[in-house]
Amino acid sequence: EISAWxxxxxxxxxxxxxxxxxxxxxxxxxxxxxxxxxVMVVDSSNTALRxxxxxxxxxxxxxxxxxxxxxxxxxxxxxxxxRAFDNMVTSMMIQVC
Amino acid sequence: xxxxxxxxxxxxxxxxxxFVLTYxxxxxxxxxxxxxxxxxxxxxxxxxYGIGTRLVEDFLARSCVGRCHSYSEITDIxxxxxxxxxxxxxxxxxxxxxxRNEFSLILDKNPLVEFVEELPAxxxxxxxxxLLCGIIRGALEMVHLAADVTxxxxxxxxxxxxxxxxxxxxxxEEKKYRRKK
Numbered sequence: 001e002i003s004a005w006x007x008x009x010x011x012x013x014x015x016x017x018x019x020x021x022x023x024x025x026x027x028x029x030x031x032x033x034x035x036x037x038x039v040m041v042v043d044s045s046n047t048a049l050r051x052x053x054x055x056x057x058x059x060x061x062x063x064x065x066x067x068x069x070x071x072x073x074x075x076x077x078x079x080x081x082x083r084a085f086d087n088m089v090t091s092m093m094i095q096v097c
Numbered sequence: 098x099x100x101x102x103x104x105x106x107x108x109x110x111x112x113x114x115x116f117v118l119t120y121x122x123x124x125x126x127x128x129x130x131x132x133x134x135x136x137x138x139x140x141x142x143x144x145x146y147g148i149g150t151r152l153v154e155d156f157l158a159r160s161c162v163g164r165c166h167s168y169s170e171i172t173d174i175x176x177x178x179x180x181x182x183x184x185x186x187x188x189x190x191x192x193x194x195x196x197r198n199e200f201s202l203i204l205d206k207n208p209l210v211e212f213v214e215e216l217p218a219x220x221x222x223x224x225x226x227x228l229l230c231g232i233i234r235g236a237l238e239m240v241h242l243a244a245d246v247t248x249x250x251x252x253x254x255x256x257x258x259x260x261x262x263x264x265x266x267x268x269x270e271e272k273k274y275r276r277k278k
Contacts, residue, residue: 073128
């Protein structure tokens with residue numbers, strides 16, 4: 001697992017990579033150049049999701065995460081309790097499920 | 098670098114995010130330093146006052162506004178010229194009483210609170226943008242107008258709009274009318 005992340009970080013792009021193709025689900029990882037990691041678990045039965053859609057979902061997550069970081073009352077490392085972030089995640093999930 | 102003596106230097110654009118984050122850091126630090134919301138609000142107002150007394154010179158030099166003849170004119174200039182110049186927004190103005198010395202600025206957008214969704218727990222009486230009240234109060238005082246400036250409504254506290262109330266305190270001396278006696 002660590003080596004999978006390591007190779008992701010080593011690539012200069014903030015790439016997404018399928019981490020473990022398992023029987024029931026696919027796991028995608030996205031790491032930023034600030035070493036923040038996002039993980040997405042997708043049910044295997046969902047064959048409609050394409051790579052570029054996953055990539056754009058990660059980008060939306062990254063943008064919303066940046067907004068959360070800009071909240072002066074948010075301490076990095078805290079659990080994210082932002083309504084805007086939750087709304088973005090919910091609307092993304094509704095779109096693909 | 099030489100320029101004509103009468104010209105104020107042109108504005109250099111900086112990233113608004115840096116400004117907004119700096120303001121947020123200021124408020125967050127005050128919240129760490131002072132337990133009571135009233136203390137934080139008071140210090141924000143004091144800091145704003147210090148800024149306003151200085152900023153008004155810059156404002157008058159850049160805007161070249163003429164002499165105002167009424168409180169309503171002054172409030173309009175604060176909303177349409179000063180807010181536009183320094184924050185890029187134009188609040189709307191309403192007059193709150195018949196003696197025309199109480200006004201409200203209704204802020205539709207407020208760039209300072211862009212990344213703050215709501216006040217943190219335990220900080221429900223915090224006036225996040227109280228610096229603005231101090232700035233207005235300090236600026237008015239430098240042009241010999243005493244005023245009370247407070248937040249009447251705040252979207253961060255759950256109100257539907259953000260409203261700054263300006264109450265002009267003393268009647269301005271109009272010496273030219275006294276001479277008629």
